[in-house]
Amino acid sequence: MKKQYLMTPGPTPVPPEALLSMARPIIHHRTRQFKNILKEAIEGLKYVMQTENDVFIFTSSGTGAMESAVSNVLSPGDKALVVKGGKFGERWEKIAQSYGIEVIPIDCEWGKSVDPAAIKAKLKQGKDIRAVYTTLCETSTGVVNDIEAIGKIVSKTQAILIVDAISGLGAVEFKTDGWGVDIAIAGSQKGLMIPPGLAFVSITKKAWKLVEEAKSPCYYFSYKQAKKSADKTDTPWTPAVSLVIALVETLKIIKAETIEATLQRHKKMAGAVRAAVLGLGLKLLAHDTPSDAVTAIELPKSIDGSELIKTMRDKYGVSIAGGQEKLKGKICRIATMGFMTEFDVIVAISCLEIVLKEMGYSVEFGTGVRAAQEALFSV
């Protein structure tokens, strides 16, 4: 007998209420019954995203919604600032380039958050920059960017601010309206605790003006079509009905816990992971502002990260993530996102200790766990 523990930064574990809701007989999407579900989903999303803006639900991975935030607002030749600093920041650049956008990159060392002043300087130079693309939590490095500070800068300009909050929403603080985020992107399989397949977009009036002018082709992800349908509590295309139904279940859980308590729980769990990592003599990849959604851990040179992940998963049933792209094999990433609590952290750290020891790293059993316990439980 082996139990499975999923502690990867997406998909994250799905609560039983949501899993079981997907086993109910399927219903048709053009019915009063589904309209009520859609309405509840949108209201719940607005609560979690902390916004009064229009919110649309797309049936796609988060990347589809990221593309929508380029194709709906820009035209070929338009200038856009793109904050790099990780695999997902770089994805913005790739998407924008595929639409013929002139990308002005803000390079940023993997493991560091972006300096808002660098954005300010670029915007000052380029009065014709139409959009700034950045990431809330860079899942590949476990770093959180200061969106509040960036929002203050961008809101004073003609440019709009687009934030990939896929990995952060529901795990770290994110105030769409309060911070002046013009387009916020979220995904289903992270802090929102349902399986992958839905993506969410919120949009301000300032961004709508760009939508009116944009000349890039887009159909399936068209905000205009989404808006026309959303105004009638509908979707332009057949949505992933079962995932929307599951979403209503997880949004109920967040509402019951309250978003403030949800974020507090994440802060506590991630803090415990960080304490354990340092307790074990390891280093965090995030130099300055580590994310509460996922913690990236630098592994000792003697440890093969891919082997570590594989052993934890296949031998012990504990799934954490490895490094991506240039970090492959060099780091491991433990998510504390969504349907997770204190003892999930204890399990992950305990398993990490065991496998590190198996692989020859000097570990005194319980060192990391003790540090985590101290951070989690104030007895």
Added chain:
Amino acid sequence: MKKQYLMTPGPTPVPPEALLSMARPIIHHRTRQFKNILKEAIEGLKYVMQTENDVFIFTSSGTGAMESAVSNVLSPGDKALVVKGGKFGERWEKIAQSYGIEVIPIDCEWGKSVDPAAIKAKLKQGKDIRAVYTTLCETSTGVVNDIEAIGKIVSKTQAILIVDAISGLGAVEFKTDGWGVDIAIAGSQKGLMIPPGLAFVSITKKAWKLVEEAKSPCYYFSYKQAKKSADKTDTPWTPAVSLVIALVETLKIIKAETIEATLQRHKKMAGAVRAAVLGLGLKLLAHDTPSDAVTAIELPKSIDGSELIKTMRDKYGVSIAGGQEKLKGKICRIATMGFMTEFDVIVAISCLEIVLKEMGYSVEFGTGVRAAQEALFSV
């Protein structure tokens, strides 16, 4: 107590095996476990689509995959033939136009199938036509097009043939390779019997040449990225894991029944609906080639179609579909698609008789049901 009967042309009922598979704990998509599932899904799709071509799975509604069959193969200014004749044929036109494609429409009365000779003539005139877009089953009218004949014509030209088989696959005969279909599009919530949220694309070498040359922007739906990942039994973006798992369950059902027997069952069920309709003194909207996936029924002038649908669903629990666009209120549509058997047809016809009578149409109870029974059961 009321039982619900879903007989709409998508979503269609999901078998319990598939529903329950979605209630299993979620798994990560970059694992050997999911690779095996993805492999099985692709193999099953190839069996149902009757193809040896590459087959890709996209997390989206069918419309997203339709858009992919424009953005991946054409460039602005390219010429394409589009067969209209229904809401979904017209969708091809809208998508193509949004990409700046020069659309040469083949108009076709709603309720009639396209004349392949019309396609031949247009292709003869326009040697620079790069693609022909058409529909297998036009869900809005219940008409099936003769893709085999169209394939014979298009395959002799430089153009590629793209078929929206979303509503037909698994319900009516469709031989991707045998008929020379260069890009076939399918969806999850029709004959494949799982909830909406996945779309499928198969592609020939002839179409790949166009992909190499195409200059329209596309990222999320990029065939090049899909191919690169598919070659490693992977997907470029996080897929809708639970839907892929459910798909494997329904593909097992189709394999066990065999695709030939599956299509035979659909033929029998749709034949029974048509017999019942005529028995009740009503007319089919499809003038020549009615589809076995969905039957569109012309309603007497005295009957408000929207009211009929509403009563059948809300009072009796039997969900069928109404008319779309210019057919709104004038027709009703009964699907015989996917997880349905003989007695579903009996229920639908019986309920139709009851509500027609309630609404003042002269019906002798059992007239339609008897005709359906005679078509279904040879005793």
